[in-house]
Amino acid sequence: MTTVLIVDDQPLQRYGFHLLLDSVPETDVVGEAAHGAEAVRKAAELRPDVVLMDVRMPGMDGIEATRRIVAAGGRSRVLVLTTFDLDEYVHAAIRAGASGFLLKDARPEELLAGIRAVASGDAVIAPALTRRLLDEYAQYVPAHRGNAADDPRLGSLTDREREILVAVGKGWTNGEIAARFVLSESTVKTHVGRVLAKIGARDRIQAVIFAYDHGLARPNAD
Amino acid sequence: MTTVLIVDDQPLQRYGFHLLLDSVPETDVVGEAAHGAEAVRKAAELRPDVVLMDVRMPGMDGIEATRRIVAAGGRSRVLVLTTFDLDEYVHAAIRAGASGFLLKDARPEELLAGIRAVASGDAVIAPALTRRLLDEYAQYVPAHRGNAADDPRLGSLTDREREILVAVGKGWTNGEIAARFVLSESTVKTHVGRVLAKIGARDRIQAVIFAYDHGLARPNAD
DNA sequence: GGCCACGTAGTACCGCGGTACTACGCGCCC
């Protein structure tokens, strides 16, 4: 039996979902919420297996509510529903930790299959959105990422050297690194020099590129 | 009516799929292939809506076959099937341009739904794989990517300056850029200087970071 | 015609970055 919390600001919409979920034996609607804050509170209180979350709501929206429910660390999984397949929603929801993203015009069996999948720890994405997601994914995720992460050159670095490499990847000068790590600039130079030699980089610029390619530097991390 | 090409090295497996697809009116199996090369040839010849592709095959594997079929530019969409949910397969398939990825132990209706979705231009991922895909996606895709791509600083660059920035992002020295673009080093310096001023970077290192954050530089592009 | 944006090119100067080499203290292991 899968317990479900329905979150939507429109009573009629909640009613529809409630009816649908009651029509099958495997799901049990344990509560409803009309906005984000109530959703967070009820999720903590009722500890449902799945939270059926609308994105657009007055006050705290579904994304923020998702973030908080996921951050709370309970076992509740969030399945986000929306009318529009706006990319921002999808991205934001994924980053917020949602386990799924479906369109409200999904067929009932799709919704039920989604709830089933989410409840069992899997994730679902509406086919119409998956297309774009895959395209972006292919763009962003480096080829042979696994190999890159396991690059033997990475393992040859000492902990300190890896720290230095990350700092270099942030674009810091030797002087800045020295200041932040409370070191002399000479020491930083020594470390940087060793890092360059180990990873086979000509200069710190290629070290920055190496850091990005190997996941040591993350966009917007600074 | 959706035309399907079945690709699998095991005759029994092909037979099973064939039976399943024949049991519903909406799909029409137009051909079978036992290995990658045959799949590529038959895809070009039969121009099916959907290619049901097994990953593990002797000779040319499903990934390579997928790459070629997609590269051929026809309207055929490839739905990859596998027994094991190995990450490498999923990544490789996505990069190869597959429109979907399902496990062979999927229930028949899931497979049919997948074929339907793929045929209509959407994409599907087995729920069991989607979970991991989303986790990685959230990690790799920068927040507010849309905003970053629309950075006004990017628009202020001239075409030439953007080319230079990309070259800088590859880690090339001014001398190398001059050589590859057939320019004097002075000119390159002038361009780089203007780029730095426009994007607000202190030095070329921060320009490299800027390039990565804004999608101008791609991992493993060089 | 004149202005402006752009791409091209040069000179001069300075400083950060990178290399080479040396050095020392600490903790660990044979």
Place this chain on the structure above:
DNA sequence: GGGCGCGTAGTACCGCGGTACTACGTGGCC
């Protein structure tokens, strides 16, 4: 005890990178 890896630090040197400024040809727009 002696070696060794690691982190720390220094000196000396050189060159690439970045800045400032000037300059000129071309194409487009008023």
